[in-house]
Amino acid sequence: MPVEVILDVFSGRPNPRWVLSDAQTLELVRRIASLSRAQGAREPTPPDLGYRGFRIEAHDVPELPGPVHVYGGFVRLPSEVRLDPQRRTERWLLESNSKALEPPIHELVLHEIEGRV
Amino acid sequence: MSATVQLNVFSGRPNPTWLLNDEQARELLDRVHQVETKTPLKAAGSVGGLGYRGFTVASDAKSTIGETRLAVHAGVVDTGRTDLSLFDESREIESWLLETATVQFDKGVREHVTSMLAVPAQEALRDLTDRLIVLPPPSKCTPKAADAPAYNPGLWNIPTVQPYNNCYNYANDQRTNTFAQPGRAHGKMYTKLTCASVQPAAQADGLVPTASFSTKLAAGKGWYVALVIWPNTDYHWYRQDANGCWSHKPGGTAARNVDNGGHTITDPKTANRGPYTTFCSYMITNRHVVIK
Numbered sequence: 001m002p003v004e005v006i007l008d009v010f011s012g013r014p015n016p017r018w019v020l021s022d023a024q025t026l027e028l029v030r031r032i033a034s035l036s037r038a039q040g041a042r043e044p045t046p047p048d049l050g051y052r053g054f055r056i057e058a059h060d061v062p063e064l065p066g067p068v069h070v071y072g073g074f075v076r077l078p079s080e081v082r083l084d085p086q087r088r089t090e091r092w093l094l095e096s097n098s099k100a101l102e103p104p105i106h107e108l109v110l111h112e113i114e115g116r117v
Numbered sequence: 118m119s120a121t122v123q124l125n126v127f128s129g130r131p132n133p134t135w136l137l138n139d140e141q142a143r144e145l146l147d148r149v150h151q152v153e154t155k156t157p158l159k160a161a162g163s164v165g166g167l168g169y170r171g172f173t174v175a176s177d178a179k180s181t182i183g184e185t186r187l188a189v190h191a192g193v194v195d196t197g198r199t200d201l202s203l204f205d206e207s208r209e210i211e212s213w214l215l216e217t218a219t220v221q222f223d224k225g226v227r228e229h230v231t232s233m234l235a236v237p238a239q240e241a242l243r244d245l246t247d248r249l250i251v252l253p254p255p256s257k258c259t260p261k262a263a264d265a266p267a268y269n270p271g272l273w274n275i276p277t278v279q280p281y282n283n284c285y286n287y288a289n290d291q292r293t294n295t296f297a298q299p300g301r302a303h304g305k306m307y308t309k310l311t312c313a314s315v316q317p318a319a320q321a322d323g324l325v326p327t328a329s330f331s332t333k334l335a336a337g338k339g340w341y342v343a344l345v346i347w348p349n350t351d352y353h354w355y356r357q358d359a360n361g362c363w364s365h366k367p368g369g370t371a372a373r374n375v376d377n378g379g380h381t382i383t384d385p386k387t388a389n390r391g392p393y394t395t396f397c398s399y400m401i402t403n404r405h406v407v408i409k
Contacts, residue, residue, distance in 0.1 A: 008368070008370070009351075010368050011283060011351060011352070011353040011354075011365075011366075011367040011368045012284055012285060012315075012351050012352040012353055012354070012368070013351050013352075014296055015368065015369070039119075039120065039121050039136075039175060039176050039177050039179075039180065041121035041123060041134060042123070042173075042175075044131035044132060047391055048367045048370070048373060048375070048376065048377050049353060049377050049390055049391035049393055050391035050392045052367075052370065071131070072131025072134075073133075073134050074134075083121060083134065085134055085135040085136060085220050086219075104347075104348075104349060104350045105350060108392055114221070114223075115133060115220070115221070115222065115223060115226070
């Protein structure tokens with residue numbers, strides 16, 4: 001059940017993408033299932049340039065029936081939006097491939113997730 | 118959890134958002150109901166530009182407090198309906214909402230919001246009113262190139278095109294569906310993410326560097342583009358359209374004619390470019406350039 005994560009961050013170069021292991025996939029499903037529905041809150045719009053969130057593309061994972069977009073403390077599933085106020089899902093996704101990401105990218109995304117001014 | 122609170126303070130990044138529990142949601146409603154003064158003003162919200170712009174609170178019908186929409190800013194408690202707003206002159210509701218935050222703020226953010234909440238409500242409203250009346254002048258774009266493509270995002274922002282064409286495709290107005298890379302069509306692709314590597318790679322494709330975009334380009338002479346770099350990490354291109362304004366297409370996302378701050382781009386050198394902090398060069402491209 002390959003689950004691909006795409007870090008939407010580049011303009012010229014292709015975005016970094018990687019495949020989660022089975023154990024990571026189960027962990028991701030567990031994390032998303034534990035989140036509350038967003039209750040009418042407005043999702044933020046990503047900027048044009050820089051970190052724009054993670055896209056998750058899953059095949060044959062019943063809990064992830066379509067593309068998932070994770071950004072700004074929100075997890076957008078095909079049928080609903082969930083709220084992740086501590087942005088733990090983004091942080092986990094970032095660390096799921098941290099060793100392969102170039103340091104400037106890791107630093108920028110972490111900076112954004114932590115809301116550092 | 119009963120309601121979502123959003124602190125409207127950032128421009129380019131997501132605003133902090135957190136949840137109120139049932140008890141907090143009920144307390145919020147109690148606080149609102151205790152405000153007796155009314156006002157015809159609506160919460161100014163996003164008007165006024167950068168920095169603190171109040172709170173928005175939302176809950177749906179399943180919440181303990183039912184479906185609710187509140188915007189609170191400068192003492193104005195706006196319930197979003199046609200009723201008059203409430204005026205919380207002491208700004209206690211805003212202060213209380215700040216204290217409910219369960220997310221970490223950078224120290225600078227908390228200090229900024231705290232300082233804004235210390236401004237008396239009447240004074241804060243006067244500041245906002247001044248900004249509403251005196252609007253910034255419209256941006257000026259001057260057409261320069263007879264061959265410049267028209268800004269037509271509909272050609273790019275469709276499922277069969279958008280994911281497969283990047284900023285370089287867009288700047289050159291060529292939909293190759295190869296996520297084109299500077300120099301690749303001529304075996305001279307860049308090797309580093311620096312101006313010194315990416316610019317010559319683009320020149321190998323046929324682009325020509327130029328000092329500025331002030332000279333008019335006659336028919337057959339191409340149009341202006343600009344190269345910027347996220348140091349050692351990525352590159353990005355802008356193009357000047359037929360109307361003289363600039364537009365761009367960040368990677369596989371949609372083509373658009375505003376910068377990271379949502380402003381019209383009159384010059385990429387002065388635009389909000391996010392992490393692409395290095396401005397390399399203006400260049401001229403044309404219909405005969407080959408990219409891949």
